[in-house]
Amino acid sequence: MIQAVLRRLELFAGLSDQEREALSSLLSRRVRRIGPRHDIVIEGQPARNVIFLLSGWACRYKHLHDGRRQTMAYLLPGDACDLAVFGLPVLDHSLATIGSARIAEVPARQMQDLLDRHPRLARGFAWARVVAEAIGREWLVNLGQRSAAEKLAHLLCELSLRATSVGLCVDGRCPLPLTQIDLASTTGMSIVHVNRTLQDLRGRGLVSIEGRQLRILAPARLRDMAQFDDTYLHLGRPRRRPGLESASGPARQATAAAF
Amino acid sequence: MIQAVLRRLELFAGLSDQEREALSSLLSRRVRRIGPRHDIVIEGQPARNVIFLLSGWACRYKHLHDGRRQTMAYLLPGDACDLAVFGLPVLDHSLATIGSARIAEVPARQMQDLLDRHPRLARGFAWARVVAEAIGREWLVNLGQRSAAEKLAHLLCELSLRATSVGLCVDGRCPLPLTQIDLASTTGMSIVHVNRTLQDLRGRGLVSIEGRQLRILAPARLRDMAQFDDTYLHLGRPRRRPGLESASGPARQATAAAF
DNA sequence: CGGTCATTTGAAATCGTTCAAAAGGAGTGG
DNA sequence: CCACTCCTTTTGAACGATTTCAAATGACCG
Numbered sequence A, B: 001m002i003q004a005v006l007r008r009l010e011l012f013a014g015l016s017d018q019e020r021e022a023l024s025s026l027l028s029r030r031v032r033r034i035g036p037r038h039d040i041v042i043e044g045q046p047a048r049n050v051i052f053l054l055s056g057w058a059c060r061y062k063h064l065h066d067g068r069r070q071t072m073a074y075l076l077p078g079d080a081c082d083l084a085v086f087g088l089p090v091l092d093h094s095l096a097t098i099g100s101a102r103i104a105e106v107p108a109r110q111m112q113d114l115l116d117r118h119p120r121l122a123r124g125f126a127w128a129r130v131v132a133e134a135i136g137r138e139w140l141v142n143l144g145q146r147s148a149a150e151k152l153a154h155l156l157c158e159l160s161l162r163a164t165s166v167g168l169c170v171d172g173r174c175p176l177p178l179t180q181i182d183l184a185s186t187t188g189m190s191i192v193h194v195n196r197t198l199q200d201l202r203g204r205g206l207v208s209i210e211g212r213q214l215r216i217l218a219p220a221r222l223r224d225m226a227q228f229d230d231t232y233l234h235l236g237r238p239r240r241r242p243g244l245e246s247a248s249g250p251a252r253q254a255t256a257a258a259f
Numbered sequence C: 001c002g003g004t005c006a007t008t009t010g011a012a013a014t015c016g017t018t019c020a021a022a023a024g025g026a027g028t029g030g
Numbered sequence D: 001c002c003a004c005t006c007c008t009t010t011t012g013a014a015c016g017a018t019t020t021c022a023a024a025t026g027a028c029c030g
Helices: A002-010 A017-027 A108-117 A119-145 A148-165 A180-187 A191-203 A219-226 A250-258 B002-010 B017-027 B108-117 B119-145 B148-165 B180-187 B191-203 B219-226 B250-258
Strands: A031-034 A039-041 A049-055 A058-063 A069-075 A094-097 A101-107 A173-175 A207-210 A213-216 B031-034 B039-041 B049-055 B058-063 B069-075 B094-097 B101-107 B173-175 B207-210 B213-216
Touching: A002 A017, A002 A049, A002 A119, A017 A101, A017 A108, A017 A119, A049 A108, A058 B119, A069 A119, A069 A180, A069 B119, A101 A108, A108 A119, A119 A148, A119 B058, A119 B069, A119 B119, A119 B180, A148 A173, A148 A180, A148 A191, A148 A213, A148 A219, A180 A191, A180 B119, A191 A207, B002 B017, B002 B049, B002 B119, B017 B101, B017 B108, B017 B119, B049 B108, B058 B180, B069 B119, B069 B180, B101 B108, B108 B119, B119 B148, B148 B173, B148 B180, B148 B191, B148 B213, B148 B219, B180 B191, B191 B207
Parallel strands: none
Antiparallel strands: A031 A101, A039 A094, A049 A101, A058 A069, A058 A094, A173 A213, A207 A213, B031 B101, B039 B094, B049 B101, B058 B069, B058 B094, B173 B213, B207 B213
């Protein structure tokens, strides 16, 4: 389970045994199993712990007073939940599981110590945060500019690629634990319209969805219709930044990761 | 002009004379004036410098192949442009001015040194980044869930508050250099519909917009219709985080800011 | 004063929502 | 195992919000 977090970080850079060890031990201290459709943390609470998703899927979401709900991110196994919000006095959104999940909670202080001691881990997490932000920007484009079919096509491209990158997919089959209700609250569409649009995608032979499994039948055509360009996911390992080749020393590296 | 950046940071925490001095001198080394509607950096370029907006407004945006365009953020005087994307091998979006603007460019290395030496500055910038992310999340809600009138009402609430917080507004009048075309690419609406919806807001006596100046005539009603809750802007100074009260030493503080 | 760009208007067409209800699936307790 | 319930998916039809197209008006600049 903790493997997931390591694998996620190693998408970015190699880790030494020592680093894996340090992170693993921290993650294994407080592990909780959470049932499906349960809130992990709720809007308005202070963010005390950093939370890691060891297995299962989760989502960030926000409610309006009248019940409307917008999903702002999906978290896959290995993702850290609080990179972006840790430091807020109170959370401005909630975090909930999709299916049942396992999470590790790490107190702020301990996380801090870990990052101070292992700058490469700090850099890895900083990178994960940058990617999460890039995904958020792509979602803004999705919500603002794309048509219903394009939105869903784009979302499915993204999720299948992210799932693949953390090893969740086997020969074209990709787990998709989301309901059409989830897809609706993600794309800003009504549930009914999500349903009809999915039928359209299926009808065109682009995807098949059955038993909570997604299969992309015509990847090229799907990407094409969504104008999906995977560079924003930055799945390849990044090159070192030009200006910082010779940066050295733990403190420097740590902040480098930071900024 | 450089005052803007200092004031922006001081929304978060006090700065020592030494810190102001260090930042000011760095910012004043390479200042450029850029005309209206000009790109500052373009999608696909590597991010070499950190860019600060000293005066004028700017926006982050992304293009689709067929010309559709989505604005993903507005930057006001004092905002740093690259907190969130610095570290990407190539930028996944562009940055452009709205009206004419003045920017400061700081090479990565020098910025790094500054943050290493002045952890409080590092913390200030980290905070600004957290707030920028929160704004992005709120925009997702805006695009996904709110109706046309609600979208515009919410956006106007946000922009007027942000403008106020950096001292751009005088007695209810707030500069709004955005065209209806800008508002359309921000809210995902057509230009025509932006126009009609603004007329509606004006007709209800909620706002008046003339000569690139916004005046919110009925703040309570406007906030109400948009379900605008300003906590996501985190304009009050944050309390120190619970777990980190006793954190000390430059390296530690720097990473604290980071994460 | 002409030219360019932003705003405004009208009317028709489209996309997406809403309402209402049925059908399918999965889990639970009797 | 069946009956029951709850939740998700699906369908139909009417309605409404928003877009599109096309053109006129207004504002600003050189």
